[in-house]
Amino acid sequence: MRDFFFHAPTSLDEALQLLDEHQEDGRPLSGGTAAVVLMKQNLLAADHLISLHKVPGLEGIRLEDDGLHIGALTNHSDVVNSGLIRENAPLLADVYSRVATVRIRNQATVGGGLAHADPAQDPPAAFIVLGAKVRLVSRSGERTVDIGEFFTDYYETVIEPGELLTEVIVPRQNPNAKAVYIKYLPRTEDDYATVAVAALGEVSDGNVSNVKVALIAAASTPVHATAVEDALRGQAATAENIRAAAQQVADQVDPMDDFRGSSEYKRDMAVVFTRRALEQVLGVTA
Numbered sequence: 001m002r003d004f005f006f007h008a009p010t011s012l013d014e015a016l017q018l019l020d021e022h023q024e025d026g027r028p029l030s031g032g033t034a035a036v037v038l039m040k041q042n043l044l045a046a047d048h049l050i051s052l053h054k055v056p057g058l059e060g061i062r063l064e065d066d067g068l069h070i071g072a073l074t075n076h077s078d079v080v081n082s083g084l085i086r087e088n089a090p091l092l093a094d095v096y097s098r099v100a101t102v103r104i105r106n107q108a109t110v111g112g113g114l115a116h117a118d119p120a121q122d123p124p125a126a127f128i129v130l131g132a133k134v135r136l137v138s139r140s141g142e143r144t145v146d147i148g149e150f151f152t153d154y155y156e157t158v159i160e161p162g163e164l165l166t167e168v169i170v171p172r173q174n175p176n177a178k179a180v181y182i183k184y185l186p187r188t189e190d191d192y193a194t195v196a197v198a199a200l201g202e203v204s205d206g207n208v209s210n211v212k213v214a215l216i217a218a219a220s221t222p223v224h225a226t227a228v229e230d231a232l233r234g235q236a237a238t239a240e241n242i243r244a245a246a247q248q249v250a251d252q253v254d255p256m257d258d259f260r261g262s263s264e265y266k267r268d269m270a271v272v273f274t275r276r277a278l279e280q281v282l283g284v285t286a
Contacts (some may be wrong), residue, residue, distance in 0.1 A: 003043065007050045011096035015055050016139045016164060022048040023161040030073055030112035033104055058111075058166060063088060067171040072111025072164075077102070078111060087170045091179040095126040097196065098183065101190045107175065111165045114150070117157045117221075124222035126150065126181060128214035128247035132170045138163045151221035176282040177202040177210055184269055193217050193270045194260040203237045208282060217260075218253035218270050225249050228274060237282045245276035 009015040019026050029035055029045035030053075052058055052073055059073035061082050068088055070079065079085055079096040086093045099105055099122050113121055114134060124147065132147040138157060147168075150157050159165060173179060181197040182193035195217050202210035209230050213225040233247035257264035279286055 002039075002045065002112070004039075008054050009050065009052075010054045010056075011043050012055055012057065012164075012166075013053060015050055015137075015241070016137065016162070018048070018050045019164060020139045020162040021160070022050075023156035025187070026050055026161075028052055028115075030109040031075065031107045032112075033108040033114045034112070036115045038125045049197075052164075052175050059109075060277060061085060067169055070110050070168045070170065071110060072109045072166050073166070076105035076108050076110070076113075078245055080105065089130060089170050091130065091173055091181065091200065092123075092170065092203060095122050096113065096176060096190075096194055098122060099109050100179070106189075108258060110168055114147075114168070115157060115159060115165050117151050117155045119151070119154060119219060119221050120192040120217040121180070122183070122196060122216060124194075125196060125214040125216045127170065128178065129198045129200045130170050131212075132168055132219045134165055135169065136160075136165045137161045137166045142166075148224045149182050154220045156210065166179055174200070174202065174210065178283070180280045182273055182277050182280075184209070193254070193274055195266055197273045197277040199270060199274070199277035199281045201278065204283055206236055208232045208237050208241075210236055211278070211282075213249070213277070215249065215253060215270055215274070218255050218266065220254065222251075223252055225274065227252055228236050228278075232278070237284055239284050239286050242278045242282065243275055243286075265271055 021063045025047040029049045040186040060069040062069050076096045127147045133144050175199050179200040181198045183193040198214045200212040211229050213228045215223040228245050231248050235241045253270045255263045257263050
């Protein structure tokens with residue numbers, strides 16, 4: 001690991017000043033479960049590490065009129081165990097409970113995971129189907145970005161130098177809609193998925209009135225399967241329609257070859273697991 005300067009600001013203003021001062025050479029540090037590993041492997045260069053642990057106001061979960069506000073330093077286990085999350089966004093609690101291991105969930109943070117932008121991590125799929133947004137703050141102001149527009153490529157996001165992700169805003173989950181997250185894990189429970197799908201659906205008078213689908217481990221960024229949604233919305237909730245709609249995901253994913261499977265195999269599994277997720281949330285038996 002290369003040498004670096006370590007900063008421990010005690011206020012958000014101080015943290016933003018350090019990020020603004022060091023720009024590309026500065027990296028915020030939250031849980032460290034990804035950043036430290038990458039630095040040890042010389043895959044992440046940072047001359048200045050800016051720890052956020054002493055910055056107040058960056059952790060915790062609260063409910064406001066526009067939904068749940070989850071602080072960037074909130075760890076995964078706190079999301080899993082939060083009564084507010086379980087009551088207002090149970091899909092999110094389920095997804096975070098299935099990230100890696102308990103040790104990782106106790107350390108890894110919500111904001112750090114999103115900023116890391118690993119396309120195989122679980123939470124973005126849930127955030128997409130729930131319509132979440134992230135708040136980015138800098139010395140020049142702040143902006144709110146839809147989660148579907150946040151990721152740009154492998155390990156890349158819209159975060160600009162000098163900006164800090166401070167919270168995630170998640171609308172309340174529709175209580176009339178069913179939601180599910182299914183992972184294809186050919187290895188161990190704590191491994192990355194070959195493919196995983198989050199889906200949310202609602203049926204009214206036999207027709208699909210609301211449907212959301214997102215996948216991870218299927219492209220260079222999480223995939224919002226809008227073609228699948230468009231093919232199903234307003235249609236009868238039947239096995240035939242679900243199968244046809246799920247097939248649309250084949251053109252939206254772009255998986256890579258690795259030891260978890262070839263790109264062709266992963267594409268086929270994306271279709272299969274999208275169909276299975278939709279059957280569950282729409283209450284249809286194949």
